[in-house]
Amino acid sequence: MMRCPCCGARDFRRSERCPAEAAPGFRExxxxxxLVDPHALASGEIETFLRTRLVAGTFVSRRRDPIIVESYALRTLALSRRLALSPLGAAQRHALCHPYQPLPANAALSPLAMIDPVPVTLVILCRPVDLKCLTPQLPELERRFDDIVLMLDATMTPQTPPRGDRVRLVARPLAGNFAAQRNAGQVAAKCDWVLQLDADESLGAGTHADLGRVAALADSAGAVSVGLPRRNLVDCVLADLYPDVQYRLNHRTVQFEGTVHERPAPPRGWRDSFIAPNLAIDHHLTAAHVEARSARYEQLSPGKGRMFERDALLTPYRP
Ligand SMILES: [Zn+2]
Incomplete structure (x- = not known):
């Protein structure tokens, strides 16, 4: 199956929306x-559409286009080209907050770089053994984030904690509950928006500059949770498990749920969230770690070791 030209997922499906808003042959x-015309994807017509139509200025979704979008999906499609959407009119604004209305998108698109970023707290879940590797990264992270919280899986802070004007260390036993640890990070954050990472994750190239801008864009439409594609690098090779979207950029009021595969739980579920394909988390793994992690998850939460996930991690990326 082909990958989505917007988010990179291999997740095209028949849906009621296709014949109603586009054509029966389209896939969502x-x-x-x-909504995408698979033939246009195969022929390269989609590339031309994105290059010529997804540009700064007014965008109107037309019935004959090879991609059909309403306001909500257009926000993500625009972000994939580093453009910010501003819905034109009350009906379009309503559609942005209430996906998926059968209303073709009509919006002003502008360069994302023109948006003033809002401050973001960085929370890193880590263990005492990770501090040796994290500490040298802190000066660089302090230049990029107004507030950094290291959520340390421990009962007490180390004798020589990492230092920094913007760095705080919170010792709290993880006790197998990732959601609770992330929620403690949400509470500790000083900024309204919080990016949550693990010790073996870093931000993809160019992502930092856009983080606060995407948060500001979310604020403008009342969205509270943003999904970032995660690039799993197994022994430095990009894995086929992509985009592996992680909803890690959240308003501080959002709480996570789920002991192992934790997810944020905004008031209206996914409707309060969107994917930002212009952002990326790099996840640094070894094949040995993938095997061990899968076994450990199975132990924590039987049946949730996600063997398909392990296989996709051990397969190199296929375009
Ligand atoms: Zn997609």
């Missing part, structure tokens, strides 16, 4: 909600 991306 189950990840980002765009």
């Amino acid at each position: 991306c189950g990840h980002c909600g765009i």
Whole structure:
């Protein structure tokens, strides 16, 4: 199956929206909600459409286009080209907050770089053994984030904690509950928006500059949770498990749930969230770690070791 030209997922499906809003032959991306003509994807027509139509200025979704979008899906499609959407009129604004209305998108698109970023707290879940590797990274992270919280899986802070004007260390036993640990990070954050990472994750190239801008864009439409594609690098090779979207950029009021595969739980579920394909988390793994992690998850939460996930991690990325 082909990957989505917007979010990279291999998740095209038949849906009621296709014949109603586009044509029976179209497919809906189950990840980002765009409606795509598979033939146009194969022929390269989609590339031309994105290059010529997804540009700064007014965008109107037309019935004959190879991609059909309403306001909600257009926000993500625009972000994939580093453009910010501003819905034109009350009906379009309503559609942005209430996906998926059968209302073709009509919006002003502008360069994302023109948006003033809002401050973001960085929370890193880590263990005492990770501090040796994290500490040298802190000066660089302090230049990029107004507030950094290291959520340390421990009962007490180390004798020589990492230092920094913007760095705080919170010792709290993880006790197998990832959601509770992330929620403690949400509470500790000083900024309204919080990016949550693990010790073996870093931000993809160019992502930092856009983080606060995407948060500001979310604020403008009342969205509280943003999904970032995660690039799993297994022994430095990009894995086929992509985009592996992680909803890690959240308003501080959002709480996570789920002991192991934790997810944020905003008031209206996924409707309060969107994917930002212009952002990326790099996840640094070894094949040995993938095997061990899968076994450990199975132990924590039987049946949830996600063997398909392990297989996709051990397969190199296929375009
Ligand atoms: Zn998609």
